[in-house]
Amino acid sequence: MIELNDVRKVYGDSTEAVSQVSFEVEQGETATLVGPSGCGKTTMLTMINRLTELTDGEIIIDGTPISEHDKIELRRNIGYVIQEIGLFDHMTVGENIGLVPDLRGWDEQRKQDRIDELLELIQLPAGAKDRYPEALSGGQQQRVGVARALAAEPDIMLMDEPFGALDPITREELQDEFVEIQAGLDVTIVFVTHDINEALKMGDKVAVLNKGELVQYDSPRDLLANP
Numbered sequence: 001m002i003e004l005n006d007v008r009k010v011y012g013d014s015t016e017a018v019s020q021v022s023f024e025v026e027q028g029e030t031a032t033l034v035g036p037s038g039c040g041k042t043t044m045l046t047m048i049n050r051l052t053e054l055t056d057g058e059i060i061i062d063g064t065p066i067s068e069h070d071k072i073e074l075r076r077n078i079g080y081v082i083q084e085i086g087l088f089d090h091m092t093v094g095e096n097i098g099l100v101p102d103l104r105g106w107d108e109q110r111k112q113d114r115i116d117e118l119l120e121l122i123q124l125p126a127g128a129k130d131r132y133p134e135a136l137s138g139g140q141q142q143r144v145g146v147a148r149a150l151a152a153e154p155d156i157m158l159m160d161e162p163f164g165a166l167d168p169i170t171r172e173e174l175q176d177e178f179v180e181i182q183a184g185l186d187v188t189i190v191f192v193t194h195d196i197n198e199a200l201k202m203g204d205k206v207a208v209l210n211k212g213e214l215v216q217y218d219s220p221r222d223l224l225a226n227p
């Protein structure tokens, strides 16, 4: 579980990017953060993996404030997906997905099993494992990005506009697919988007942000009932 308690972030001495934000994401739930550009979504996300320091308040993961977690251990447990895909061009799809398991010293069999399992999950065609990223469509590349972030079985996934660079049709396909994928995972997800429809579709809970403030935090159903 992730808890944010009165979290605040001020950049420099005046830009208040996040003001007194509190909410909880239960284990296995997906929370979407939605709001216009500049409302503090990315800042909130990167505070969770400690890329950005908090100014005030605290973030608690599984009962322990993140300031007391070992930074490297914390990040090992957090998959991170951003819009700019960043697959390694000189590595095959399988090698990209197997990168973190390799760094963690997994044996070959365990790694290959995990790659196969993930390729099935993201519904890539047989043979994609040995292809290079440039041979894949944008949507397929983004699926591989998701698989790579899931490879080492993180408890948490942070996703920052992961489908933002895709054309509308592919984007919708990936949203549908990901809703299915996430249902089968016990991963706590925080998903940033500026698109309210995407937020409603992907989130068990939706955090609506405006100018650094949390305007509403509700299930999509309650949000639609009390807009």
Ligand code: ADP
Binding pocket: 011, 012, 015, 016, 017, 035, 036, 037, 038, 039, 040, 041, 042, 043, 044
């Ligand atoms: P969003 O993800 O919703 O677009 P951000 O979290 O990126 O919002 O930004 C929130 C506010 O903080 C914006 O006013 C932005 O200009 C500012 N900001 C973000 N990152 C930095 C930074 N590294 N230094 C200074 N200001 C920043």
Ligand code: ADP
Binding pocket: 049, 051, 071, 072, 075, 076, 078, 079, 080, 103
């Ligand atoms: P490893 O996962 O191999 O232990 P580290 O945790 O040492 O790697 O991370 C190395 C660098 O990669 C970090 O300084 C950071 O910039 C980036 N990084 C790794 N994991 C994450 C993450 N979950 N979120 C954001 N950046 C990360």
